[in-house]
Each structure stands twice: as structure tokens, then as C-alpha cells.
Amino acid sequence: VQIPLKADDGENILFLGINDQEQVTRTVMNALTTLVYTAKRNSRTLHTYVIDSLGLDDAQHLDVLDKLQGEGLISLVGKKDIGKHLHQMAQNIMDDNAEPSLLVILGQEKMRDLRLNNDIELANSTNPEGDNSNNDFGSRLNFSFGGGSGANSSKADISSYRKALAYILDNGPRMGVNTLLQVDVPSKLLYEDYVNAKFVYNKFNHLIMLRSEEKAVATLGLNDDIHLERLSSDSERLRAIYYAADRDKYQMFTPYIIK
DSSP: OOOOOOSSTTOOEEEESOOGGGHHHHHHHHHHHHHHHHHHHHTOOOEEEEEEOSOOSSOHHHHHHHHHHHTTSOEEOOGGGHHHHHHHHHHHHHTTOOOSEEEEEEOGGGOHHHHTTOBOOOTTOOOTTGGGTTOOOOOBTTBOOOOOOOSOSSOOOOOBHHHHHHHHHHHSGGGTEEEEEEESSGGGGGGOSSOOHHHHHHHOSEEEEOSOOTTHHHHHTOOTTOOGGGSOOSTTSOOEEEEETTTTEEEEEOOOOOO
16 A cells, blocks of 8 residues: 655545554554655655654554664654644744654544643743754655645644644645554544544545444545444454545555564
């Protein structure tokens, strides 16, 4: 499955599903490693930041993250720095000063500050992206970005976790700032009061869906023939569906799983 990310609205990827045996997280890890290693091979700049909200102490994906960070391919954002980092990324986009970046969020539904829509505390803050200014990571294989015309020139409100992340999702792709976001069910996306298909597809042109709750199909306005609750999460028969929203195209596939 190839997902071309263009310099256009909504060019983010939503990974959706109940995280049995870390199947969804491990699928995200596969996408992440593909991006950063092909980026390195092509020697083009890509700054990659990972927010891990899963809160797991003994999990398979932690070894992958440690390896990637040890090789200088990603930067893990500490829990105390998440708000400042989201705000700085949103501010850079707003100022037409964003560099090609990849933001990866694992377990978005477990981000308490996002759920409560807490304000971002900026007192004594530093530039979290500036701390990694010497990390030249590289471009994406099969992922192309054109020069964006910049985000909305008017000043938007990015004072809270929810507002800052929404701004990144809405305005980042046109400037080469893309997001891979994992959530268990679509109704928890950004913890908005009402999540429907329009809200989702305004922010994500690409959905990777593993086994999920039955009502997820209705929330996403998917074809009646799609039954996410019937997808196997067994490691030997793992199935996922890729949906390209802008083309209304479905593709069932077996995700590669990093062991």
C-alpha cells in the first residue's frame, strides 16, 4: 500500500482501531520506520517528532522508538513538553516558517490535556523544535511535497492543546508538515463534541483501519459493505483497510508488522 502525501489540505494519515496486541501501534511503527529510513537514504530534510501517550512500560514499539532515536532519526517529545511543542509547530506554520516535518501521535485518546482541552502553559518555554535543529533526517520515498503557499495569514487561536493540534492538522500539510495519528475509535478524535465524516476527512485524506467498534463505520460514513468489527486482529490473519477519502477508494491488505 502506497500513500502519496501531496502538498494539499488533509494530507495526514489516521490509524484507527482497537489496539489488540499493539496491532495498530505496530502498524504505525511500520509506516514511521519506512518514512524515516527512506528519508535518510535520500538525504533530504525531514524532522520527525513522536508523542507517545500510550503509557506502556513494556511494549514492543518502545524498542523501535529507542532504536530510531538512538540513530538520530526521530525525537521523542517528553510529556511535559507536549503542549509547548504543539504550540511551536502551530506557530511556525502560522508564520510560514515551518520546515518539512512529521508528527506522530500514538494513543491520542489517552492525552488527558487534549481531552480536557487544557490551555498550553508557555511560561519559561523554549523552542522544542529548535533543540533539534541539527537533525537533518531526509525526504520520504513515494511521498512528495511541493512548496506550500503558507498557512492562513490571519492569526488563529492556538492557545489550547486541542486548538493547536487542530491547526497543525488543518494547515500543516500544505507546508510539508504531516501527521500520523493513532486513535482507538473515531468518536474520540480531538475529543470534539461531535465527530462526523466531514470533520474527519477535512483533516485526514488517508485512513488505515484495523478492527474497531461497529458504529465507527457510521461515524465515518463508510460504505455499508465495510465491517470494521469483523476484521481479524489475530497475528496470523491480521487485516486492515486503507481508505483514500479524496478518491473514495478502499483497499484491504495485510499490514506488515515489525517484530
